[in-house]
Amino acid sequence: MTTKTESREHAHGKTGMAQTHMNYIDGRWVKAKSGETFASYNPANLKDVIGHFALSGPEDVKAAVDAAEKALPAWRRTPAPFRAELLSKAGHLLETRKEEIARTMVREMGKVIKEARGDVQEAIDMAYFMAGEGRRLMGQTVPSELPNKFAMAIRQPIGVVGVITPWNFPIAIPSWKIFPALVAGNTVVFKPATDTAMCALLLVEVLVEAGFPPGVVNFVTGGGGKCGMAIVEDPRVRAISITGSTEVGRQVAGRCGELMKRVSCELGGKNAICVMEDAEIDLAVDGALWGAFGTAGQRCTAASRVIIHKDRYKEFSDKLVARTRALKLGNGLDADVDVGPVVNKSQLESINGYVEIGKKEGAKLLCGGNILTDGDFAHGCFHEPTIFGDVKPNMRIAQEEIFGPVTVLIQVSSFEEAIEVANGTQYGLSLSMYTQDVNRAFMAMQELESGIVYINAPTIGAEIQLPFGGVKQTGNGHREAGTTAIDQFTEWKAIYVDYSGRLQKAQIDTHGVSPAEKE
Numbered sequence: 001m002t003t004k005t006e007s008r009e010h011a012h013g014k015t016g017m018a019q020t021h022m023n024y025i026d027g028r029w030v031k032a033k034s035g036e037t038f039a040s041y042n043p044a045n046l047k048d049v050i051g052h053f054a055l056s057g058p059e060d061v062k063a064a065v066d067a068a069e070k071a072l073p074a075w076r077r078t079p080a081p082f083r084a085e086l087l088s089k090a091g092h093l094l095e096t097r098k099e100e101i102a103r104t105m106v107r108e109m110g111k112v113i114k115e116a117r118g119d120v121q122e123a124i125d126m127a128y129f130m131a132g133e134g135r136r137l138m139g140q141t142v143p144s145e146l147p148n149k150f151a152m153a154i155r156q157p158i159g160v161v162g163v164i165t166p167w168n169f170p171i172a173i174p175s176w177k178i179f180p181a182l183v184a185g186n187t188v189v190f191k192p193a194t195d196t197a198m199c200a201l202l203l204v205e206v207l208v209e210a211g212f213p214p215g216v217v218n219f220v221t222g223g224g225g226k227c228g229m230a231i232v233e234d235p236r237v238r239a240i241s242i243t244g245s246t247e248v249g250r251q252v253a254g255r256c257g258e259l260m261k262r263v264s265c266e267l268g269g270k271n272a273i274c275v276m277e278d279a280e281i282d283l284a285v286d287g288a289l290w291g292a293f294g295t296a297g298q299r300c301t302a303a304s305r306v307i308i309h310k311d312r313y314k315e316f317s318d319k320l321v322a323r324t325r326a327l328k329l330g331n332g333l334d335a336d337v338d339v340g341p342v343v344n345k346s347q348l349e350s351i352n353g354y355v356e357i358g359k360k361e362g363a364k365l366l367c368g369g370n371i372l373t374d375g376d377f378a379h380g381c382f383h384e385p386t387i388f389g390d391v392k393p394n395m396r397i398a399q400e401e402i403f404g405p406v407t408v409l410i411q412v413s414s415f416e417e418a419i420e421v422a423n424g425t426q427y428g429l430s431l432s433m434y435t436q437d438v439n440r441a442f443m444a445m446q447e448l449e450s451g452i453v454y455i456n457a458p459t460i461g462a463e464i465q466l467p468f469g470g471v472k473q474t475g476n477g478h479r480e481a482g483t484t485a486i487d488q489f490t491e492w493k494a495i496y497v498d499y500s501g502r503l504q505k506a507q508i509d510t511h512g513v514s515p516a517e518k519e
């Protein structure tokens with residue numbers, strides 16, 4: 001097994017100023033077969049190269065799956081409480097390295113330092129929560145319809161699982177997938193987003209140091225097309241868990257469907273905060289500000305729509321605009337910065353493209369709208385927090401996921417209309433209702449079409465002990481986090497033990513025969 005010190009020596013070579021890092025396969029740090037690399041950049045200053053990483057393709061993926069397959073028999077037979085102990089160690093190591101990892105995250109993808117710490121904390125929480133699952137992994141026991149017969153269902157690992165993760169929660173989201181997969185006895189091939197390969201590498205270092213045996217966790221870096229799809233295509237990979245855009249999710253899920261492979265997708269969102277006429281407006285403004293512009297709007301759960309009752313629209317929008325104008329943009333390592341850069345140039349352009357679309361659609365730009373290019377912003381990917389008013393529910397900016405610091409305000413005349421507009425997109429991840437009326441609150445819990453509902457709180461900030469995921473085009477019916485995460489990574493096995501000593505026929509001996517005949 002490779003220790004952390006060795007891994008650092010193996011993993012780091014020099015290319016110019018930044019270091020070159022490798023894949024981790026079968027307990028060893030190895031280069032991509034092609035020898036090629038790609039770079040990851042600081043979005044606050046694109047001249048700052050975070051590192052170079054292995055540009056992996058199908059051959060590298062094959063080696064990773066070979067290793068995962070080889071490690072599987074011993075790992076699946078390792079008692080779950082022991083598997084869980086290693087996760088506890090990983091949780092502890094993440095705590096020890098929390099600040100270092102958080103700072104790397106800010107540098108690599110731009111979120112502000114407080115949020116980066118929160119991202120690592122989410123993985124720490126997940127490590128301890130899933131470690132607890134190692135002593136549960138609940139099955140079912142049920143009465144048999146026949147005498148002297150025992151009936152139960154147990155969970156078993158699926159096998160080798162592929163984990164494909166995005167850049168917006170570079171430590172938390174991999175932990176939501178890798179930790180339950182491991183505690184349930186699967187082996188893993190992990191491919192992170194290229195934009196956050198460094199963060200992912202730090203997570204892998206933690207797992208290596210925690211003592212997971214060689215081949216149990218394998219790490220390959222590279223693009224979705226050559227590297228990610230090679231994981232999807234390999235018949236030995238029995239399940240895929242992916243978080244990404246609905247477009248990519250559809251491709252992956254389609255292919256997995258053909259291959260009869262389990263796939264769980266966590267995809268786009270067009271989340272909304274509803275603000276009713278009886279809401280506490282300052283509380284709702286606080287929530288909208290955090291929900292829309294936290295992580296520069298780059299959360300699947302971001303509040304990219306705010307639906308406001310017409311009686312409070314002006315008051316709400318004036319307050320939100322004033323608060324938004326006061327947000328400080330900058331490098332997320334500065335403690336007083338509220339909003340960092342967006343992840344890369346192409347995302348910056350796509351966000352600004354939506355601002356142009358909004359203007360053309362006739363929405364009213366209330367604040368923001370620009371890419372910042374002056375002074376400290378010159379070499380980064382900074383977009384002003386942006387609010388559109390007078391938005392109609394069917395406009396593209398109210399229907400499509402922008403994934404940036406842009407939110408839209410929509411006026412409605414009633415509670416019923418608010419629910420209808422909130423539900424009126426193809427997505428269904430997170431919806432929120434601000435009201436003081438308990439009946440309306442319960443009605444909202446019942447009627448909002450989303451995997452997550454908040455009352456008097458914004459659309460972001462899900463906790464790891466409850467299911468996370470969405471309905472409609474947000475996903476394909478699976479949930480991450482909570483005990484439900486275990487469902488993604490286990491197969492049910494139903495077991496019947498007949499200790500009657502004679503042949504008993506289910507459905508026949510109890511129903512096909514009269515009690516007299518039975519005698």
Ligand code: UN1
Pocket residue numbers: 122168169298299300301302459460461462463
């Ligand atoms: C995501 O945006 O993909 O609920 C994840 C939240 C975070 C996770 C967001 N705990 O906002």
